[in-house]
Amino acid sequence: MHMADALLAPAVAATMYAASGVAAGWSVRQLRREDEPQQLPTMAVASALVFAGQMINYTIPGTGSSGHLCGGMLLSALLGPQAGFLSMIAVLTIQCLFFADGGLMALGANIWNMAFYGCFVGYYLLWRPILRSKRNISMPRKIIAASLLGCVLTLQLGAFSVVLETTLSGITELPFGAFLALMQPIHLAIGLVEGAVTAAVLVFVYRSRPELLRDVDAADGTGTRSVRATLIILATLVVFVGGGLSLLASSNPDGLEWSLFGNEEAGYSANMGLDEDDYGVASNAAETAAAVQEATAILPDYAFAGSDSPAGTTVSGLVGSVMVAALAALICLVGRTLREKKAAKHSA
């Protein structure tokens, strides 16, 4: 679900950087206040583990394909939300710098889409309430429920953000609703698989070394019998609810689109009602993005040249491009010749 640089307008990218930066700055301050020097090496090893874990393919039963691990939930369950968030940023940064996953400019958005939701929303909204609930449910089941729901929610929010960011950037001609209808169901499936993998790992950790997990009361009952049954029930539930929502979205994309963008004269803020309620901070980001976008000179739709540009200009542009390409080829040729000469001199 990595965003690419090319899918973002500078204004949107900057907004996402600002949002992620604030969350990261706050996390660093929290950690500094806790002042546990042991935290840092643990975080580093945990993020390296998430990186390595994402390189492992997990076979999805009954299908030929394979899924991966959800880093955000795993890290916040091990390290807590703030440390987990920073660790996740480290993972994403390394993926961005060394593996060209995403890009430098899209990093802010990627951190928001993949680290923020998993670590903060997933932790505060699901992991902690579920694990600390007084209900008489065995700990493994709580862990499974929290990781499964957490991963699904994280990915849904993440996918929604991707769609929103891309649309606000004016990159795709795909209508917002249709794009959403495409993305949400796919990420529902991915979320389920990631949730199951994450749950399996966390339950294993719970059984071996419960003290490693956050909010886990080790003395709690360890009913181990029907973990699989819990998993199946929960998965079914999520499929039904999520599938229903997706169906709704795809059958009535215009409605959804209208609610967000339809009535443009009234401005975004008035129409963002749906977004604001459900997605909290995201909508602020979106609003700001829209506002900043309108204010800055660097706009995605800067040159809406299209049909009204005189044909002559366009053709000369094309010819010019070909000339530039030829120049590039020439540079390559010269560079190679120079290097070969140097190498020849070296060996002589």
Next chain:
Amino acid sequence: MNRAEQALRELHEMDVLAAGSSPVHALCPAAKFFTTVLYIVLVVSFGKYDLAGLVPMALFPVLLFQCSGIPMGTCFHKLRFMLPLVLTVGLFNPFFDRAPYLMLGGLTVSGGVVSMVTLLLKGTLCLTASFLLMATTRIDALCAALRKLHVPGRFLTLLLLTYRYVGVLTEEAAVMSDAYALRAPGQRGVHHRAWGPFLGQLLLRSMDRAEELYAAMRLRGYHSHFHYALAAPCTVRDAAYLIVCAAAFLLLRFVPVSELLGGLLVR
């Protein structure tokens, strides 16, 4: 070769490239960093039909490849994950945006096609620029430069430590995947019965390792902050590089070079 091993090789490859020597490698990391960021921002800011304006921007990576001696193939190999994604998003444009944009003889090119190609080129250029930054700059040098720019030291320490352990743990994951595959023929990945234990064992060992690491750090006098290697000071040459690049980018961004060039041939 499994995925973890592939990742390990890519990491190693970047290390080798970044340790090379060339005029580009010798530039100070901060100058390269800012140049790259400016370049990416300007590339992305081109209008979605402005293919002609965008093409000259490709000269920067082309020049950089030639000056640094970094092989282009390594870079394009890395694009294999992101470009399909960009393409997927762009692929819809030709269907939704059918307004004719350009007439070439009898051939009509629609706006959607132009915007799709522009998007792909943008994606390639941005990723190439980031790649070139990392292929000519060592991560510790970059972190030292970022520290000077007031990025929190804790985060940079975390990044460096993570980078170190990504190598170690990915290698473990690679060996474990091989060992698994040897005893589990014909499985495309880890069977769901082993989902928890497979990564879980690695996790438990990693946490022990973190404790050991912390002990080792403490034994050598670590307490909550690191001393960074001194960042290479920026010289006049670095400043000149930054200024020349920035001026060139802005020129290419706001002067329609392609059209002017083409105008010489076509009236």
Next chain:
Amino acid sequence: MIICDNVSFAYEPERPVLQNLSFHVERGETVGLIGANGAGKSTVMKILLGLLPCDGRVLVDGTEVKKATLGNIRRKLGFVLQNADHQMFMPTVFEDMLFGPMNYGATRAEAEARADAALEQLGITALKHRQNHRLSGGEKRMAAIATILAMEPEAVLMDEPSAALDPFNRRLVIQTIRGMTQTKLIASHDLDLILETCSRVILLSGGKKAAEGAAGDILRDRTLLEAHRLELPLCLAGYPNANDP
């Protein structure tokens, strides 16, 4: 049983890891693969198992190692890794032992019988239900060997079987290796272990075969060993410099 014919391998074309390597291992034989760090021992193992592609031909029990035959070949070859932690990922020793056989088509009952037999053979029935991450180094090594024996392989490849073991556990491993009837290829620079377990030795150096012959001959050739960054086995060297003129 194992034939390596003119095998070359390189991660990067300009830096070959193995060059034109040819050797063979007869059925029932125990062969030592010795060489300094980075000589290519582990790479040879990986190529035999089809984990790395290579130029040249590798035959295991008459079948060429290639994608289509991997399943068959890996069923016949057991590989004991240098680091037992990498090999065993199931929670307990016993579950880990069942993992391989069941993946190769054994029923649970069969797999359990095999696992029990392997534990019995190595004398480590006490470890059966122990947690893998709580085992000591020596116990881990024995358990890892048991894990592979439970697959009933025809040949066993071992990578540094004595690395990081104390004298007692090292002796235990040596006796275990001597007691195993399978064809064995052992990569190590613990030359004493090689001398005690192997009949024939292949010396690798810089990715090429530097020498091959009876263990007694090669391991006594001080000049040859030292030319390839190795030393005489301690039991033959006596006190340091005792053989110096």
